[in-house]
Amino acid sequence: MDFDESLPRRQFVKAAVAAGGASAxxxxxxxxPRAGEPVPTGVSDISNLxxxxxxxxxxxxxxxxxxxxxxxxxxxxYLTVDADGPPEDDARGTVEAALRxxxxxxxxxxxxxxxxxxxxxxxxxxxxxxxPDSVDLPEPRRLxxxxxxxxxTQDALLHLASDRGDVVLEAEEAMFGDRSEANxxxxxAKLGDALTVDDxxxxxxxxxxxxxxxxxxxxxxxxxxxxxPVPEQSPLFxxxxxxxxxxxxxxxxxxxxxxxxxxxxxxxxxxLRQRLGDWYxxxxxxxxxxxxxSPSHAEQGLVExxxxxLGADSGIDAVLDPETIQQSISDHGRVGHAQxxxxxxxxxxxxxxxxxxxVESTDDDVASLHFPSLQRRLSTFEEVRAAMNGDDLTDNPAxxxxxxxxxxxxxxxxxxxxxxxxxxxxxxxxxxxxx
Amino acid sequence: xxxxxxxxxxxGAGTVGLAGCNRPQTAGTSTxxxxxxxxxxxxxxxxxxxxxxxSFVERMGxxxxxxxxxxxxxxxxxxxxxxxxxxxxxxxxVPRGGGxxxxxHLMATVWDPETxxxxxxxxxxLELERDGALVSEEVIYPMLSQRMGVHYGGNFxxxxxxxxxxxxxxxxxxxxxTGAFRGxxxxxxxxxIPFRFTARDRERIGTRESPxxxxxxAVAPMDTAFPLGxxxxxxxxxxxxxxxxxxxxxxxxxxxxxxxxxxxxxxxxYLSVSARTPYNRFVLPAMSLSASAGSFDGDLxxxxxxxxxxxxxxxxxxxTEADRLRLAVTMPPQIGRHEGYERAFLxxxxxxxxx
Numbered sequence: 061m062d063f064d065e066s067l068p069r070r071q072f073v074k075a076a077v078a079a080g081g082a083s084a085x086x087x088x089x090x091x092x093p094r095a096g097e098p099v100p101t102g103v104s105d106i107s108n109l110x111x112x113x114x115x116x117x118x119x120x121x122x123x124x125x126x127x128x129x130x131x132x133x134x135x136x137x138y139l140t141v142d143a144d145g146p147p148e149d150d151a152r153g154t155v156e157a158a159l160r161x162x163x164x165x166x167x168x169x170x171x172x173x174x175x176x177x178x179x180x181x182x183x184x185x186x187x188x189x190x191x192p193d194s195v196d197l198p199e200p201r202r203l204x205x206x207x208x209x210x211x212x213t214q215d216a217l218l219h220l221a222s223d224r225g226d227v228v229l230e231a232e233e234a235m236f237g238d239r240s241e242a243n244x245x246x247x248x249a250k251l252g253d254a255l256t257v258d259d260x261x262x263x264x265x266x267x268x269x270x271x272x273x274x275x276x277x278x279x280x281x282x283x284x285x286x287x288x289p290v291p292e293q294s295p296l297f298x299x300x301x302x303x304x305x306x307x308x309x310x311x312x313x314x315x316x317x318x319x320x321x322x323x324x325x326x327x328x329x330x331x332l333r334q335r336l337g338d339w340y341x342x343x344x345x346x347x348x349x350x351x352x353x354s355p356s357h358a359e360q361g362l363v364e365x366x367x368x369x370l371g372a373d374s375g376i377d378a379v380l381d382p383e384t385i386q387q388s389i390s391d392h393g394r395v396g397h398a399q400x401x402x403x404x405x406x407x408x409x410x411x412x413x414x415x416x417x418x419v420e421s422t423d424d425d426v427a428s429l430h431f432p433s434l435q436r437r438l439s440t441f442e443e444v445r446a447a448m449n450g451d452d453l454t455d456n457p458a459x460x461x462x463x464x465x466x467x468x469x470x471x472x473x474x475x476x477x478x479x480x481x482x483x484x485x486x487x488x489x490x491x492x493x494x495x
Numbered sequence: 496x497x498x499x500x501x502x503x504x505x506x507g508a509g510t511v512g513l514a515g516c517n518r519p520q521t522a523g524t525s526t527x528x529x530x531x532x533x534x535x536x537x538x539x540x541x542x543x544x545x546x547x548x549x550s551f552v553e554r555m556g557x558x559x560x561x562x563x564x565x566x567x568x569x570x571x572x573x574x575x576x577x578x579x580x581x582x583x584x585x586x587x588x589v590p591r592g593g594g595x596x597x598x599x600h601l602m603a604t605v606w607d608p609e610t611x612x613x614x615x616x617x618x619x620x621l622e623l624e625r626d627g628a629l630v631s632e633e634v635i636y637p638m639l640s641q642r643m644g645v646h647y648g649g650n651f652x653x654x655x656x657x658x659x660x661x662x663x664x665x666x667x668x669x670x671x672x673t674g675a676f677r678g679x680x681x682x683x684x685x686x687x688i689p690f691r692f693t694a695r696d697r698e699r700i701g702t703r704e705s706p707x708x709x710x711x712x713a714v715a716p717m718d719t720a721f722p723l724g725x726x727x728x729x730x731x732x733x734x735x736x737x738x739x740x741x742x743x744x745x746x747x748x749x750x751x752x753x754x755x756x757x758x759x760x761x762x763x764x765y766l767s768v769s770a771r772t773p774y775n776r777f778v779l780p781a782m783s784l785s786a787s788a789g790s791f792d793g794d795l796x797x798x799x800x801x802x803x804x805x806x807x808x809x810x811x812x813x814x815t816e817a818d819r820l821r822l823a824v825t826m827p828p829q830i831g832r833h834e835g836y837e838r839a840f841l842x843x844x845x846x847x848x849x850x
Contacts, residue, residue, distance in 0.1 A: 206667065
């Protein structure tokens with residue numbers, strides 16, 4: 061693999077993370093913006109780490125408004141267990157030893173590495189026993205009347221994230237490649253000795269990163285129009301911020317409260333292709349605000365630029381009642397994406413039910429989105445997605461299955477997968493009923 | 496059959512109400528002599544005009560046909576078109592567009608092969624690959640064209656000649672299905688149409704001027720082997736014909752059935768209103784239509800039925816005794832329009848029929 065040495069450094073690192081492999085790592089180690097700076101090391105006693113593999117929020121950057129900023133570079137490794145049937149104890153030992161290597165090598169933070177290893181329903185099918193009722197983890201399924209996704213039924217998903225592109229690359233090489241050291245720590249065991257990478261996907265998030273990546277060698281990537289319209293400060297291709305603290309579930313809320321997997325959570329991961337030609341070229345800023353947030357947001361001028369001014373909350377809770385939605389449809393022929401979805405994303409006490417951790421991607425030179433969502437019960441995600449489909453609003457013919465119906469016209473689901481993120485104590489090839 | 500009653504329009508009676516009488520009553524007017532100048536490429540009418548003869552007649556080519564679940568799907572191409580999308584009563588021009596490569600208007604038609612009924616209203620997306628690489632993927636809108644009838648269309652660019660693959664995702668129907676259509680069309684389906692596109696295919700399409708352009712009327716639909724989304728002749732509709740009404744240049748045929756089609760709750764009789772374009776009799780889907788008769792005053796439901804076709808219907812016990820039927824379009828057809836249709840079916844005054 062050759063890397064274009066003329067690329068600006070940040071683009072170069074992103075290209076290296078997307079490509080992966082030892083050559084990408086060695087190239088990256090020389091070129092990454094902070095390649096010379098030390099990476100903070102991890103812990104030798106893992107009891108210093110939280111039981112929750114998904115406890116990231118107090119280990120990554122948080123802005124003045126309290127919004128969590130996910131690590132800029134992320135890799136999703138879809139893994140299969142190397143043998144048929146239930147995994148053997150020695151494979152379990154290998155996985156645990158490998159993960160302890162990562163824990164020793166990197167501080168559990170955006171400056172080091174945050175990660176989780178999660179397991180699919182198909183993994184648990186290897187066992188005669190079934191998951192306890194305290195874990196709600198259906199097989200992935202079609203979640204709208206117009207999608208035809210590929211279901212990710214690999215055994216496991218390793219999700220790596222860091223603000224340092226060289227870290228996610230090195231961790232991957234240490235786990236599945238030839239690298240014998242990770243951040244100076246000897247690699248005692250490799251995940252690759254028990255698991256095989258079936259698919260590798262990469263993501264990024266952060267103000268400016270989508271604008272930098274909307275073109276490659278001067279040509280827009282697939283899904284981005286020739287006008288290269290992605291705003292300079294946007295963390296996402298669609299031009300707005302997302303994941304405001306006030307509109308996200310807490311880690312406490314999404315944590316499984318009881319049973320052998322107490323302390324874990326469920327994780328849905330979708331991959332969605334983005335087709336933003338009409339989004340940017342046929343729609344005004346106000347129309348984009350209507351479709352992303354709500355028509356009321358546009359009427360009241362609540363969103364400036366990429367939405368920095370919203371602070372810690374998009375204000376969507378004020379526009380969820382059916383009367384407001386029907387009035388917006390009558391006045392504007394549109395309904396907002398956030399508005400629709402949030403209808404099912406609140407419990408009786410008003411708490412947010414799902415924790416979204418989505419990032420952008422240019423894998424295969426296509427603008428796309430990796431969309432992990434954490435929730436106590438996987439079916440909660442399915443309920444939120446059903447509300448986002450807005451089928452109940454298509455009685456009014458202005459709201460069509462995919463037109464004027466939030467952002468459904470611009471996103472195309474490619475993959476869906478469901479996973480259990482066990483608590484740390486059961487992170488290595490768990491049985492369905494661990495003691 | 497029952498005698499057609501003269502329509503009465505509550506508003507715009509006279510000029511609009513009788514306009515249809517002095518207009519061509521059949522398709523094929525493009526060959527009539529006419530001296531009207533071609534319409535401006537971006538008509539500026541207020542939207543309350545009628546259907547007019549489009550300024551050109553386009554030739555089309557077929558890229559393939561495939562089965563997708565319960566559907567047949569045909570994919571055709573022609574020269575790039577401007578068209579208009581409609582949201583509420585607002586019309587937006589979509590230009591032909593440009594870019595490197597060969598620009599075409601791609602059209603997908605979806606129908607039930609058992610009945611030949613076209614599916615006029617669902618979510619549909621078209622993904623285009625060339626030599627395995629993604630070229631485009633878009634949600635394409637249902638739209639009306641004088642030549643192509645009710646289809647799903649959009650402008651696309653072929654970057655070069657070569658081997659292509661089109662994947663057409665037909666969304667699950669969200670409108671009501673009745674009779675033998677109950678339980679059908681409830682799942683999405685994908686049609687795969689591979690095709691090679693070469694210079695010969697480029698030569699196959701083009702346009703010629705249309706005589707009578709701009710005059711009231713419509714050019715003849717293309718001669719195809721697949722359904723264009725025509726509404727049934729009144730004579731072919733089941734039930735008792737109650738009358739014909741017009742509004743916004745659309746034609747509404749109302750019939751009464753003794754009993755509702757299977758799948759409709761409530762006692763009969765059943766009112767079915769079929770809305771169609773003048774001249775070419777294409778279905779006009781996706782509007783909000785309400786009716787009042789006797790003490791009934793309510794919405795008609797968008798419904799697809801194998802015998803009634805696409806229609807707006809409700810069980811109305813008062814219908815037999817009522818002597819007047821009022822129809823009101825509360826939202827005009829939310830369907831895209833090619834040239835000749837963009838001024839019509841937007842401002843739609845209420846209608847009244849003696850029944």
